[in-house]
Amino acid sequence: MADQYGSDFITISDEDGTEFELEVLSTVQYNGCSYLAVIPASDGENDPEYGVSILRSEDEDGEPILSIIEDEQELQAVYDLIMDQLYEDEEN
Secondary structure (H helix, E strand, C coil): CCECCECEEEEEECCCCCEEEEEEEEEEEECCEEEEEEEECCCCCCCCCCCCEEEEEEEECCEEEEEECCCHHHHHHHHHHHHHHHHHHHHC
16 A cells, blocks of 8 residues: 555554554455454564564454454465565556
8 A cells, every 4th residue: 555655554442452453565355355464563664573463354333353364275275365466566
């Protein structure tokens, strides 16, 4: 989702109310759902403990809910789409 003006950031909360800021690297559509590739936002330092996460975005009562992808085939298909998109962006 990065555009000519910079990256997009989102803040999410877990079930305990703890907030996390994430940088959205890319979004793709697959089988009618939206998926986001995200990394933890930081103050300029990347923590090697955390890598890229791919989350499914679903609407629940009009609110976007992010969830992990448990199906390996779905995860691989979305990962492939994201990688294709990133390589396409590099070539342009």
